[in-house]
Amino acid sequence: MSDNPVVVGTGLTKIGRRWEDSLSDLFAEASRQAIEEAGIQPQAVFVGNMVAGELDGQEHLGLALEDRAGVFPLVPAFKVESACSSGGSALLAGYMAVKSGVYDSALVVGVEKLSEEPSDNITTALAEAADADFEAYYGASFTSLNALLMRSYMKEYNVPRNWFSEIAVMMHKNAVDNPYAQLRKAITVDDVNRSRVIADPIRLLDCSPTGDGAAAILLTKPELAKGDVQVELAGMGVGVDTIGVNGRVSLSDVPATARAARAAFSAAKVEVKDLDVLEVHDAFTIMAALALEDIGVVGKGEGAKFFHEGSAERDGKLPVNPEGGLKARGHPVGATGVYGAVEVVRQLQGKAGKMQVPNAEIGAFHNLGGSGSHAVIGVFKRKR
Amino acid sequence: MTVPRYWRNIGAHYRLEGIRCKSCGEVSFPPRSSCPKCHSKDVEVVQLPRKGKVVSFSLLRSPPKGFEAYVPYYVVVVELENGVRVLGTLTDVFGEVKEGMEVEAVFRKISEDGEEGLIYYGTKFRPIT
Amino acid sequence: MKPKNPVSIYGWGSYVPPYRLTVAEISRVWGRDPVQYEEELNVKEKAVAGPDEDSATMAVEAGRNALSRAGVDPKEIGALYVGTESPPYAVKPTATTVAEALGVGPFSLAADLEFACKAGTEGLQAAIALVSSGMVKYGMAIGSDTAQGGPGDHLEYTAASGATAIIVGPSSKEAAATLEGSVSFVSDTPDFWRRYAARYPSHGEGFTGEPAYFKHVEGATRALMEELGLKPSDFDYVVFHQPNGRYPLTAAKALGISPSALKVGLLSPMIGNTYAAASITGFSAILDVAKPGQRVLVTSFGSGAGSDSFSFVIEEGIEGRRDKAKKVMDYVSKRVEIDYALYLKFRGGIRLGGGAK
Numbered sequence: 001m002s003d004n005p006v007v008v009g010t011g012l013t014k015i016g017r018r019w020e021d022s023l024s025d026l027f028a029e030a031s032r033q034a035i036e037e038a039g040i041q042p043q044a045v046f047v048g049n050m051v052a053g054e055l056d057g058q059e060h061l062g063l064a065l066e067d068r069a070g071v072f073p074l075v076p077a078f079k080v081e082s083a084c085s086s087g088g089s090a091l092l093a094g095y096m097a098v099k100s101g102v103y104d105s106a107l108v109v110g111v112e113k114l115s116e117e118p119s120d121n122i123t124t125a126l127a128e129a130a131d132a133d134f135e136a137y138y139g140a141s142f143t144s145l146n147a148l149l150m151r152s153y154m155k156e157y158n159v160p161r162n163w164f165s166e167i168a169v170m171m172h173k174n175a176v177d178n179p180y181a182q183l184r185k186a187i188t189v190d191d192v193n194r195s196r197v198i199a200d201p202i203r204l205l206d207c208s209p210t211g212d213g214a215a216a217i218l219l220t221k222p223e224l225a226k227g228d229v230q231v232e233l234a235g236m237g238v239g240v241d242t243i244g245v246n247g248r249v250s251l252s253d254v255p256a257t258a259r260a261a262r263a264a265f266s267a268a269k270v271e272v273k274d275l276d277v278l279e280v281h282d283a284f285t286i287m288a289a290l291a292l293e294d295i296g297v298v299g300k301g302e303g304a305k306f307f308h309e310g311s312a313e314r315d316g317k318l319p320v321n322p323e324g325g326l327k328a329r330g331h332p333v334g335a336t337g338v339y340g341a342v343e344v345v346r347q348l349q350g351k352a353g354k355m356q357v358p359n360a361e362i363g364a365f366h367n368l369g370g371s372g373s374h375a376v377i378g379v380f381k382r383k384r
Numbered sequence: 385m386t387v388p389r390y391w392r393n394i395g396a397h398y399r400l401e402g403i404r405c406k407s408c409g410e411v412s413f414p415p416r417s418s419c420p421k422c423h424s425k426d427v428e429v430v431q432l433p434r435k436g437k438v439v440s441f442s443l444l445r446s447p448p449k450g451f452e453a454y455v456p457y458y459v460v461v462v463e464l465e466n467g468v469r470v471l472g473t474l475t476d477v478f479g480e481v482k483e484g485m486e487v488e489a490v491f492r493k494i495s496e497d498g499e500e501g502l503i504y505y506g507t508k509f510r511p512i513t
Numbered sequence: 514m515k516p517k518n519p520v521s522i523y524g525w526g527s528y529v530p531p532y533r534l535t536v537a538e539i540s541r542v543w544g545r546d547p548v549q550y551e552e553e554l555n556v557k558e559k560a561v562a563g564p565d566e567d568s569a570t571m572a573v574e575a576g577r578n579a580l581s582r583a584g585v586d587p588k589e590i591g592a593l594y595v596g597t598e599s600p601p602y603a604v605k606p607t608a609t610t611v612a613e614a615l616g617v618g619p620f621s622l623a624a625d626l627e628f629a630c631k632a633g634t635e636g637l638q639a640a641i642a643l644v645s646s647g648m649v650k651y652g653m654a655i656g657s658d659t660a661q662g663g664p665g666d667h668l669e670y671t672a673a674s675g676a677t678a679i680i681v682g683p684s685s686k687e688a689a690a691t692l693e694g695s696v697s698f699v700s701d702t703p704d705f706w707r708r709y710a711a712r713y714p715s716h717g718e719g720f721t722g723e724p725a726y727f728k729h730v731e732g733a734t735r736a737l738m739e740e741l742g743l744k745p746s747d748f749d750y751v752v753f754h755q756p757n758g759r760y761p762l763t764a765a766k767a768l769g770i771s772p773s774a775l776k777v778g779l780l781s782p783m784i785g786n787t788y789a790a791a792s793i794t795g796f797s798a799i800l801d802v803a804k805p806g807q808r809v810l811v812t813s814f815g816s817g818a819g820s821d822s823f824s825f826v827i828e829e830g831i832e833g834r835r836d837k838a839k840k841v842m843d844y845v846s847k848r849v850e851i852d853y854a855l856y857l858k859f860r861g862g863i864r865l866g867g868g869a870k
């Protein structure tokens with residue numbers, strides 16, 4: 001019998017400007033859903049978060065949130081941080097905790113609030129994902145570092161600007177059906193092309209929005225899971241690269257993602273072609289294109305084309321981000337990885353409503369931290 | 385930023401110092417106490433070349449705090465004459481920026497901590513015309 | 514004064530920022546007839562430092578150019594003086610920042626000097642004496658300023674930015690130029706000053722002329738020529754401090770010096786008054802073209818007030834050094850015109866707050 005942890009509960013909060021809700025309120029909302037669904041209390045909690053220390057002055061976050069939330073008895077609590085892949089890393093921590101047998105159950109909550117500060121404070125805080133002394137010090141924003149990759153990629157593969165705009169359009173279209181999404185309005189290619197330049201060639205509508213949200217997954221050892229249809233976390237992988245873009249071999253791909261994919265697929269004993277649904281980390285439209293290439297869905301330079309041809313649609317060759325992705329569902333940074341994981345789980349459980357990919361049995365989520373330095377991929381399988 | 389953190393990096397910021405590994409020969413930036421390639425501790429500080437070429441660039445219009453006065457500015461990856469790459473910004477740009485354009489390192493103000501705090505200096509890159 | 518052991522210049526280098534604000538544009542904003550300043554002052558435009566520049570950054574580029582020409586290891590520089598009236602800090606020496614950037618030190622003298630527009634040459638006198646005494650092998654003197662005048666004030670039309678560095682060492686034919694002698698001449702003449710609380714300097718208008726500039730420039734120059742037994746026609750090039758494009762010509766006339774001798778070194782009409790860098794940037798332009806055997810007269814002037822006057826003879830070694838760095842005219846001819854609004858933004862004339870900080 002497999003020792004892969006099983007998902008017994010999930011929780012999502014709507015992403016947006018949650019003025020009335022603190023970090024612990026969001027934590028409570030997501031974790032209560034997961035625990036009530038499971039009927040099981042966690043033995044440990046792993047919190048994915050990036051900037052609560054910087055923006056809210058709260059470190060010791062795992063303990064602080066579970067205590068202020070009061071949803072379950074206090075248990076060992078850990079904040080897990082790897083920039084924008086904090087959520088995926090927190091899930092990895094929960095996976096290791098349960099798979100190793102150290103804990104019978106682990107609650108993983110990704111939670112972040114980004115909407116309460118002026119935008120330049122947010123820009124500064126998010127730039128902490130880059131090298132503080134040799135990138136942020138010189139005034140490079142996180143967006144500008146990704147823009148370097150987009151320019152390099154467009155030049156190397158001769159990809160038209162419109163193909164990236166189309167990715168944003170598809171994400172918005174998908175999010176119209178997603179009650180948890182931050183942005184639920186359809187946009188056009190023209191809207192994207194005319195939106196203001198943040199760091200050329202990245203425009204406002206190439207970027208995921210900043211918002212507040214929390215997502216939760218409760219994992220247990222298989223013996224504790226009940227019911228016929230179960231979803232197991234079949235394997236996870238992490239890949240890394242240099243923190244600074246100056247140390248990368250190429251500015252047109254993300255080997256960290258490729259390394260994570262190899263490790264995750266090997267652990268889960270699957271191949272790319274086995275995937276029925278894929279959640280990629282489209283913090284910027286360029287990252288969506290790169291993700292497909294580095295995960296191995298398509299070859300180098302073919303990522304944007306996959307979207308352009310419609311292959312990523314819900315009825316396409318491989319549905320990508322049917323819930324709207326980071327671009328439209330939202331990207332509360334430290335929570336994002338857990339959102340992606342929950343979305344895959346709900347697809348495999350048949351609970352995705354209008355966003356459902358029919359007969360989805362194997363799915364993966366991809367979560368990327370920094371400008372390409374820390375990728376986490378998780379593969380879920382439906383067990384019978 | 386703490387004063388010591390700025391002060392520790394003066395060699396790298398003011399003089400574009402990197403390291404050369406005496407074990408495997410790799411020259412790299414920023415300076416580390418171990419070689420990022422072979423991880424030997426046997427490294428020495430070296431002055432990197434002050435000229436290079438632009439590898440990629442982005443014109444930034446939405447700045448982090450402290451950089452408003454410079455907007456818009458180019459964020460660039462520069463490949464120095466010895467192949468080592470650094471991330472930086474351009475200054476004194478009066479024409480088109482293109483991949484492959486030649487630039488030289490210059491000493492400039494990077495930002496400052498308000499009217500009473502430290503002034504942070506470092507290296508920017510200027511197009512060679 | 515003649516140094517006991519003779520001293521030569523080994524390296525020289527300058528920096529002038531590319532931005533230019535014209536007298537016509539300043540006149541437009543303040544409703545003046547541009548003729549008033551263009552012709553009365555013989556200045557067309559001034560060099561303005563960009564937002565990421567200050568006296569330290571300009572001093573570094575000038576210093577790097579000087580080191581390229583001198584061909585010496587910065588660790589052999591035993592003294593580094595930065596003469597400026599616009600240091601980035603009121604307390605914290607610009608000289609140590611410049612030293613670190615150039616690779617000078619740690620075993621070196623370093624300090625900032627203030628004597629208005631003659632702080633650069635004041636540093637040069639000190640470096641010469643230290644070299645001559647044998648206490649240091651090489652000395653570097655830099656004049657660097659991002660000068661500013663009050664908005665709409667007379668001085669705003671000419672207050673400009675620039676830097677020049679000079680490296681001196683034990684005399685040699687392989688150097689660029691050798692010092693024959695110098696004179697320093699000072700008095701408490703309050704022609705131009707700034708109190709701590711004041712953002713911009715005050716000045717005595719007409720008083721800055723006769724009792725200040727002319728008395729000290731002419732006084733020091735006459736004393737130098739007398740001490741060295743030289744007459745005006747012995748000098749191939751002459752450069753005076755140049756608060757505008759007129760004063761130097763007037764002083765030359767009073768001293769019997771032909772205006773043609775001033776031509777190469779008179780930069781104010783094109784870049785304004787670079788304060789502590791002014792006379793020595795003119796000198797730097799002369800060194801960019803002067804031939805071995807020629808003689809150069811340099812007289813600075815700093816308000817408050819005083820002048821340093823020097824006579825240099827060009828050495829053979831200048832030919833091999835000249836092309837090792839950018840020349841003054843390379844910087845002067847790189848010209849980007851800005852308007853008054855950008856000038857205010859660049860030079861802190863707009864008080865930031867709220868959104869932009």
